[in-house]
Amino acid sequence: MMKLLSQFALAAALGLSYASSVLAADEHTHMHAHSDAAQAGAMSEGEVKKVDRQAGKITIKHGPLENLGMPGMTMAFRVKDAAMLDQVKVGDRIRFVAGKAGAAYSVERLEVVK
Numbered sequence: 285m286m287k288l289l290s291q292f293a294l295a296a297a298l299g300l301s302y303a304s305s306v307l308a309a310d311e312h313t314h315m316h317a318h319s320d321a322a323q324a325g326a327m328s329e330g331e332v333k334k335v336d337r338q339a340g341k342i343t344i345k346h347g348p349l350e351n352l353g354m355p356g357m358t359m360a361f362r363v364k365d366a367a368m369l370d371q372v373k374v375g376d377r378i379r380f381v382a383g384k385a386g387a388a389y390s391v392e393r394l395e396v397v398k
């Protein structure tokens with residue numbers, strides 16, 4: 285039943301996207317909102333426990349990392365860009381995107397929660 289409904293929704297969405305320029309503009313808004321949502325879904329929350337500039341690592345007490353299937357824990361990550369380590373200090377609450385390159389976990393993006 286769900287599959288049938290989603291197919292119907294998809295068909296309706298495809299039909300609408302060709303309907304008119306007004307609706308096309310509406311679709312653009314929808315796509316923008318969708319990409320924001322996807323981005324938010326990939327962001328994880330954590331607290332900075334240690335910043336190791338020499339090793340290019342940051343230790344984060346993080347919540348569940350849904351994109352990596354990892355439960356909450358405290359662990360060290362490499363950072364994609366060493367400059368990211370200058371944006372944070374121990375005790376900061378952050379939102380970040382965790383990634384995995386081979387066996388190493390890395391922080392791809394981060395922002396301090398104000």
Ligand SMILES: [Cu+2]
Nearest residue numbers: 354355357359
């Ligand atoms: Cu972890």
